[in-house]
Amino acid sequence: MCLAAAKPSVPGAPAVGLRCLEPAKRLSGGAILFRPGEPMHGHGLGRITSVAYSPTLDA
Structure with missing residues (x-):
């Protein structure tokens, strides 16, 4: 399970990171993202x- 975290590195610019x-x-690269509880098949x-x-997320 992963957590999405947002922390802008430049004021006004969105930055998103994922952390387990x-x-x-x-x-890992190529992993497919699903909502919690959603069946893991398809796109x-x-x-x-x-x-x-990411030094910003320390992860």
């Missing part, structure tokens, strides 16, 4: 296309 709610798990809400460390 389960510390032992990691995000879901979207994909994580790439993953990188």
Whole structure:
């Protein structure tokens, strides 16, 4: 399960980050996003296309 966090890095510009709610798990590029409780099949809400460390989110 992942948490979406928003913290603008530039005033007025949106910035969004994803962080796992389960510390032992990691995000990976190509993962498909689903709402909690939604069946995990099909296209879901979207994909994580790439993953990188964020000093802003410390994750």
